[in-house]
Amino acid sequence: MTALLGAKSPLRRVAIFGGTHGNELSGVLLVKHWEEDGAEVQRTGLQVKPFIANPRAVQKGSRYIDCDLNRVFDPAHLGEEMPENSPYEVVRAQEIHRLFGPKGGKDAYDVILDLHNTTANMGCTLILETSKNDLLIQMFHYIKSCLAPRPCFVYLIDRPSLKYATTRSVAKHPVGVEVGPQPQGVLRADILDQMRRIVGHALDFIQYFNEGREFPACSLEVYRVMEKVDYPRKENGEIAAVIHPSLQDQDWKPLNPGDPVFLTLDGKTIPFDGDSTVYPVFVNEAAYYEKGEAFATTLKVTLTARSLNSSSP
Amino acid sequence: MSSTPSRGHQLDRVAVTGGTHGNELSGVYLVKHWLQNPSELQRGTFAATPFLANPKATKRCIRYLSQDLNRSFTRTFLTSKETQDGPYEVRQAQEINQLFGPKGSADAFDFIFDLHNTVSNMVACLILDSEENVFTMHMCHYIQKHTQGPCPIYLYGLPGQENYSLQSVAKNGLGLELGPQPHGVLRADVLSHMRALVACGLDFIDLFNQGTSFPAFDIVAYKIIEPMDFPQSPSGELLGFVHPQLQDKDFFPLKPGDPIFQLFSGEEIFYEGDATIYPAFINEAAYYEKGVAFYKMKKCTFSIPPLEAPEASAP
Numbered sequence: 001m002t003a004l005l006g007a008k009s010p011l012r013r014v015a016i017f018g019g020t021h022g023n024e025l026s027g028v029l030l031v032k033h034w035e036e037d038g039a040e041v042q043r044t045g046l047q048v049k050p051f052i053a054n055p056r057a058v059q060k061g062s063r064y065i066d067c068d069l070n071r072v073f074d075p076a077h078l079g080e081e082m083p084e085n086s087p088y089e090v091v092r093a094q095e096i097h098r099l100f101g102p103k104g105g106k107d108a109y110d111v112i113l114d115l116h117n118t119t120a121n122m123g124c125t126l127i128l129e130t131s132k133n134d135l136l137i138q139m140f141h142y143i144k145s146c147l148a149p150r151p152c153f154v155y156l157i158d159r160p161s162l163k164y165a166t167t168r169s170v171a172k173h174p175v176g177v178e179v180g181p182q183p184q185g186v187l188r189a190d191i192l193d194q195m196r197r198i199v200g201h202a203l204d205f206i207q208y209f210n211e212g213r214e215f216p217a218c219s220l221e222v223y224r225v226m227e228k229v230d231y232p233r234k235e236n237g238e239i240a241a242v243i244h245p246s247l248q249d250q251d252w253k254p255l256n257p258g259d260p261v262f263l264t265l266d267g268k269t270i271p272f273d274g275d276s277t278v279y280p281v282f283v284n285e286a287a288y289y290e291k292g293e294a295f296a297t298t299l300k301v302t303l304t305a306r307s308l309n310s311s312s313p
Numbered sequence: 314m315s316s317t318p319s320r321g322h323q324l325d326r327v328a329v330t331g332g333t334h335g336n337e338l339s340g341v342y343l344v345k346h347w348l349q350n351p352s353e354l355q356r357g358t359f360a361a362t363p364f365l366a367n368p369k370a371t372k373r374c375i376r377y378l379s380q381d382l383n384r385s386f387t388r389t390f391l392t393s394k395e396t397q398d399g400p401y402e403v404r405q406a407q408e409i410n411q412l413f414g415p416k417g418s419a420d421a422f423d424f425i426f427d428l429h430n431t432v433s434n435m436v437a438c439l440i441l442d443s444e445e446n447v448f449t450m451h452m453c454h455y456i457q458k459h460t461q462g463p464c465p466i467y468l469y470g471l472p473g474q475e476n477y478s479l480q481s482v483a484k485n486g487l488g489l490e491l492g493p494q495p496h497g498v499l500r501a502d503v504l505s506h507m508r509a510l511v512a513c514g515l516d517f518i519d520l521f522n523q524g525t526s527f528p529a530f531d532i533v534a535y536k537i538i539e540p541m542d543f544p545q546s547p548s549g550e551l552l553g554f555v556h557p558q559l560q561d562k563d564f565f566p567l568k569p570g571d572p573i574f575q576l577f578s579g580e581e582i583f584y585e586g587d588a589t590i591y592p593a594f595i596n597e598a599a600y601y602e603k604g605v606a607f608y609k610m611k612k613c614t615f616s617i618p619p620l621e622a623p624e625a626s627a628p
Contacts, residue, residue, distance in 0.1 A: 029551060033577040061602070119495040183432040183495030185598035189557040189575055238345070242501040263501050265346040286497035289374070 010210040011110035011135075011173070015049045015100055016041060016199060018115045020070050020167045021287070022057025023184040026195045027115025027177075041199065043207040053096065053114075053167050056088055061185055063287055064089055070114075073103065074165035093167070101170035111175060113202055114168035115195060118180035119286045120295075121249040124152040124194050127176025128222060129169065131158050136173055137305035139205045141218045146201040150194075153252055154222040155281060156301065162225050175202065181249075184286055215308040223252065223279050223298035230292040232262055232270060241270060243284045243294060251283050255297070262294070321448075321623040323522040324423035327361040328413055329354060329511060331428045333383050333479050334599070335370025336496040339507045340428025340489075353508075356515055358522035366409060366427075366479060369401055374497050376599055377402055383427075384477045391416065406479075414482045422483040426514055428507060431492035433597045434561040436463050437506055440488030442470035442481070444534055444615040449485050451527045451620045453534075455517040460509055465564050466534035467593060467610070487514060493561075496598055527620040535564065535591050535610035542604045544574050544582060552576050555596045555606060563593050564610075574606070 018031030034041050034050035041048045052058055054069045066087035072078075077090050078097050100109045118125075124147060126140050144152045155178070157163055168174035177198050182191045209215070231239040241262035247255065254277045255261070262270040272278075278297035282288060329347070331340025347354055347363035354361040365371055367382045379400030386406055396404045413422040431438075437460070439453045450466075457464045467490070470476065480486025489510050494503045521527075544552040553576035559567070566589045567573070574582035584590075592607040594600060 029554070029577070032550065037578075119498050181495070183493075183598050184497065185601065186432055186495075186596055187551070187554045188596070189554050189560055192554065193557075239342075239499070242342075242499050242504060245501045248501060265342065265504075284498055284500070286495050289497065 010045070011206050012045070012210075013047050013049070013109045014111045014113070014203070014206060015051050015109050015171070016113045016115065017051050017053045017167060019055065019058040020053040020114055021063045021068075021116065022054050022059070023061055023063050024115075024117040024182075025185065025187040026117050026179060026182065026192045028052065028058050029187055030115065030192065030196060030199070040196075041203060043203050045210050046203070046207060048203065051100075054089065054092060056092075063184070066090075069093060070166050071164050073097070073167060073169050077165070078103070096167060097170050103170045109171040111173045111202075111206060112168040112171035113175045113177055113199055114166065115199070116176065116178045117182040117184075117191065118178055118282060119183055120180050120251050120282045120284055122153065122178060122180045122251045122281060124150065124198060125176075125178040125180075125281075126152065126154050126198070127178060128154055128156045129158060129163065129166070129174055129176075131156060131222075131224075131301075131303050133173065134305040135209070135308065136175065137220050137303050138209075138215045138218060138308050139173075139175070139202060141220050141305070142205045142215070143198060143201045144220075146204075147197065151252075152198075153281075154220060155298065156222040156224040156303075159225055162228065177202075209308060212309065217305065217307045219302050219304045222301050222303055223281060224301045225281075226278060226297040226299055228291075228293040228296050229261070231289070231294045232264070239289065240264060241268075244269060247280065247283060247295070249283070251281050252279055254278075255280050321621070323358060323623045324518050325359045325522075326422040327359055327424045327426075327515070327518060328364055328422050328483065329361050329426045329428065330364045330366040330409075330479060332368070332371040333366040333427055334376045334381075334429065334496075335367050335372070336374050336376055337428075337430040337494075338374075338497065338499040339430050339491055339494065339504045341365070341371050342499055342504065343428065343508060343511070353512070354515065356519035356522075358519050361426075361515055364409075364412070367402065367405060369405075376496070379403075382406060383429075383479050386410070386416065386479055386481055387475050387477050409479065410482055416482045423485065424518065425480045425483040425486040426511055427478070427480045427486060427488045428511070429488055429490045430494045430496070430503065431490050431594060431597050432495055433563050433594050434493050435465070435490055435563045435593060436492070437510060438465055438467050438490040438593070440467045440469060440480075440490050441486070442476050442478075443468055444536075444613070444617070446485060447617060447620060448521075449487055450532065450534075450615070450617045452487060452514055452517045454530055454532055454617070455520075455527070456510060456513045459513050459516070462506070463564070464510075465593075466532070468534055468536045471537060489514075521620070521623065524622040524625070526622040529617060529619045531614055531616050533612060533614055535593060536613050538590060538609040538611050540600075540603075540605040540608050541573070541592075543601070543606045544576060553580075553582065556581065559592065559595060559607075561595070563595050563607075564591050566590075567592050567609075
């Protein structure tokens with residue numbers, strides 16, 4: 001699954017996943033709407049399948065039933081024998097793997113757009129899992145230029161120790177779409193509109209690529225994950241401080257050593273103890289309290305992609 | 314409960330409850346902090362008791378386990394005998410009624426502050442059942458004058474409807490509803506705002522206890538009319554969402570003809586009422602399941618009579 005695969009042959013099968021997390025409603029409602037009326041997501045020469053990834057969690061209105069679906073697409077879980085009381089999401093992952101994979105195989109779907117929301121003030125965010133996929137770098141570059149002047153950030157999660165086995169990773173070209181801030185269980189018109197636009201631009205890109213449009217070599221500014229920073233915690237595991245008001249809502253803005261990051265209920269400020277300026281993301285994401293992540297730090301990196309020319313079918 | 318501690322007694326039993334909904338985190342963390350260090354809740358004439366109202370839901374960071382605790386304080390639930398295998402929140406409501414009630418009796422606590430968050434843009438909302446609750450209306454007036462920012466008063470009681478809320482266990486009560494804050498998130502700004510409002514409410518009680526009388530005044534408050542549901546298909550699926558022009562406009566006037574919803578198809582739905590209303594709890598996550606996209610409120614002005622200082626207590 002390398003850049004060459006995408007750069008040479010047309011992309012024919014695209015899936016749009018909503019409800020990988022059942023309480024992130026923009027994707028859930030968009031996919032449900034497109035299942036009823038898919039006109040908006042049809043493109044010439046392309047098969048587009050809207051799909052609810054975690055229907056039981058969607059029904060319940062929760063992130064997951066037993067475990068996070070977006071963390072169980074690793075070989076161990078995908079290959080596991082399924083005893084009676086397996087976690088729902090592991091069973092579901094295997095089903096998704098059958099339908100849209102196999103991961104790494106030539107029959108896998110070409111692209112999965114996986115739609116998410118965050119409570120963090122991240123705006124429009126695209127998530128990249130590798131720095132070496134020219135097709136996706138070009139796609140993201142295209143989407144960013146369409147959305148401009150509205151900012152669109154690219155989050156690169158290629159660090160092996162921090163990589164997680166995402167639902168979308170069964171496809172050859174996995175695309176994470178993350179729009180916030182939106183509370184869990186809420187559907188905001190403005191956030192829905194932004195997500196809708198991103199999906200539209202992504203599908204347009206795929207169609208143009210397939211039609212042979214040339215995309216000249218480009219560069220893309222991305223934010224590469226460095227580390228996850230947890231809340232200060234008490235001995236019993238409870239959080240002992242809140243994200244500092246100076247950091248709250250400041251996703252993608254520079255955080256310098258010594259800047260305030262946490263505030264205790266006794267009024268004590270805890271400063272950032274890093275060595276250099278970083279760019280925080282997922283600041284105060286509700287779902288990450290249990291994962292021990294108050295925010296993640298990133299560094300700005302520039303990726304480049306070769307020009308793209310698709311051979312006509 | 315529309316009692317005034319008429320020519321009243323000092324208030325000496327006051328509780329502050331958080332985590333009535335386990336994922337509304339400002340109250341959860343304030344109460345946990347005060348359970349370790351209650352000094353902030355102490356005043357010259359009394360000390361307030363902090364209490365985590367729904368510990369199991371709080372542990373799981375969910376609104377409730379079986380049913381909404383803040384709807385469980387009706388006579389039916391409080392006197393129900395089938396509690397062993399019944400809903401957790403019914404047992405919990407009965408326990409709270411034992412600790413801070415019994416509701417409606419002379420032994421009930423004098424006052425409960427019940428701390429909540431909403432995802433809606435309600436800033437800092439003071440919630441009580443009725444303008445007839447003179448003592449609490451005076452407290453609201455005091456809080457409005459002594460804290461920063463908008464602080465609308467929300468009256469939730471409906472004629473003939475039994476008061477179902479936790480705060481109704483005590484002789485008087487006030488809900489503090491702060492937002493916007495996503496459920497399961499703790500924001501520093503919202504936390505400190507809630508803390509200031511609680512402090513102000515306790516200051517008011519202390520002043521009253523010390524023998525202060527408060528003169529009459531006129532005050533604006535928003536009285537509940539009815540809920541407005543989302544546009545839905547016959548099978549209950551959402552067909553649309555709160556219109557971008559209505560989103561975040563809690564307590565702004567909504568006139569007939571103003572847009573309220575947008576469907577996925579792009580079609581707009583307009584408000585068809587006869588008169589201007591004031592929407593509240595616009596797009597509150599927890600209310601989707603209750604069939605409420607927002608509550609229609611009527612803006613009223615009430616004349617509140619003076620509150621006389623209490624009788625001096627026996628030493």
